[in-house]
Amino acid sequence: MPDDNSEGDNKQVTTDSACLPNQRPVEPALRDYSNHERKSMTTRNLAILLFDDVEVLDFCGPFEVFSVAGHFVDPVAFEVYTVAEQAGPVIARNGLSVNPHYGLHDCPPPDLLIVPGGQGTRTQMHNPVLIEWIKQVAGESELLLSVCTGALMLARAGLLNGLEVTTHANSIEALRELVPDATVHPDRRFVDNGRVICSAGIAAGIDMSLHVVARLLGTEVAEKTSQHMEYPWEPASR
Amino acid sequence: MPDDNSEGDNKQVTTDSACLPNQRPVEPALRDYSNHERKSMTTRNLAILLFDDVEVLDFCGPFEVFSVAGHFVDPVAFEVYTVAEQAGPVIARNGLSVNPHYGLHDCPPPDLLIVPGGQGTRTQMHNPVLIEWIKQVAGESELLLSVCTGALMLARAGLLNGLEVTTHANSIEALRELVPDATVHPDRRFVDNGRVICSAGIAAGIDMSLHVVARLLGTEVAEKTSQHMEYPWEPASR
Structure with missing residues (x-):
């Protein structure tokens, strides 16, 4: 349990299906994850890729969700860490300076990889070192998640061909041009292809992360997480 | 304009008044800020206080809102920076390592000060150096904002006496004990006293920040910001 949970919180989350997040409806065909895919009672490695000009909320939203959710189960469900190409601080969009936990070569193998977006993707999508690393990790990981324009990086790595995607x-147009055989959904907060999940812009990465928590740990843990975060989550599964 | 705004986005934000965020209704008496308090066409200094075990989304949410919003006007509306007691990395809750821009002694004077929460507040609320600095800044700043348990820090600095507050x-009970003469609102996402504004937990800091953007720069800029962030914002002002 997160340390802040010193008092009980039995408040009901609003379930009015009319309450949809800003601009984008939630995943319309979200499965009932009450029979969730609990891999095992082990801790999953969850890597968040950082690079200069990564959008702050793109990576901090998922960092928060998976960190909080992980502590609602025992043993902790996720080992959340950041990884970047080079050692030394990453300067995120608008100047936030972050020290990644690992470089590409000493990074523990991720079970889940999150590729956030931001202005930096316009440069990094042409960085063969990062794109090759993403390809390599994708071949060995359980889930591959993009937030916002992180989808452009996955597209450049050839990982979105033929899939349902968003950004x-x-x-949206840039993504369409990069993967002409993908189905791009400008009207969804995230799109789940099974092993590859893309979210829409910035805050939508939080919704996608809660969806993944529901899928891996069950809807009850995802609900507790959104309640603890006091985030206005509206999964279509309820 | 944020660089990501390369394409127009004229989508309407949903305005259904039934669509309230998770757990907490929005400020019921939010003023109509169409006649906003534009100070002048100058850039405001916005300082975000960091300390070990600060909750990640508590400070990253407002960092994102004010950074994005600031670029919708010219000159940029906010110089957003982080400040901590000591030089060197701050290790936020769950291990995110951040390099603050300034220490207490070289920090540009804040027009707005944001005090985020997190487990670290339980230690820092008893740190006389930080509490004295908050008192000093509070005496000279335009707005004083707390997110989550950042309210405990403001309370210890004697800045919430007699006010309407939340956390x-x-x-909630810890805050009641610290400021018995304040009116604590467990059912509000934020409470605006004019110069002092407290938000509820974690993600509610995003709502409070959008409210402050609306107040200082007008509702149109706040709407553009929430749309760009794809955040499910539901101000009661509409």
């Missing part, structure tokens, strides 16, 4: 509203 | 759901 930030401003980059 | 994370799990710390």
Whole structure:
């Protein structure tokens, strides 16, 4: 349990299906994850890729969700860490300076990889070192998640061909051009292909992360997480 | 304009008044800020206080809102920076390592100060150096904002006496004990006293920040910001 949970919180989350997040409806065909895919009572490695000009909320939203959710089960469900190409601080969009936990070569093998977006993707999508690393990790990981324009990085790695995908509203056309055989959904907060999940812009990464928590740990843990975070989550599964 | 705004986005934000965020209704008496308090066409200094075990989304949510919003006006509306007691990395809750821009002694004077929460507040609320600094800044700043259990820090600095306040759901009683003459609102996402504004837990700091953007720069800029962030914002002002 997160340490902040010093008092009980039995409040009901609003379940009014009319309450949809800003701009994008939630996943319409979200499965009932009450019979969830609990891999085992082990801790999953969850890597978040960082690079200069990564959008702050793109990586901090999922960092928060998986960190909080992980502590609602025992043993802790996720070992959440950040990874970047080079040692030394990453300067995120608008100047936040973050020290990644690992470089590409000493990074523990991720079970889940999150590729966030931000202005930096426009440069990094042409960085063969990062794109090759993403390809390599993708071949060995359980889930591959993009937030916002992180989808452009997955597209460049050839991982979105033929899939259902989405990205930030401003980059829908760019994604269409990169993967002409993918089905791009400008109207969804996230799209789940099974092993590859893409979210829409910035805050939608939080919704996608809660969806993944529901899928891996059950809806009850996802609900507790959104309640603890006091985040206005509206999964279509309820 | 944020660089990601390469394409127009004229989508309407949902305005259904039934669509309230998780657990907490929005400020019921939110003013109409169409006649907003534009100070002047100058850039405001916005400092975010960091300390070990600060909750990640508590400070990253407002960092994102004010950074994005600031670029919708010219000149940029906010110079957003982080400040901590000591030089060197701050290790936020769950291990995110951040390099603050300034220490207490070289920090540019804040026009707005944000005090986030997290497990670290339980230690830092008893740190006389930080509490004295908050008192000093409070005396000279335009707005003083707390997120989550950051309210405990403001309370210890004697800045919440007699005010309307709120905090994370799990710390409502702790806040009541610290400021017995304040009116604590466990059912509000934020409470605006004019110069002092407290938000509820974690993600509610995003709502409070959007409210402050609306107040200082107008509702149109706040709407553009929430749309760009794809955040499910539901201000009661509409």
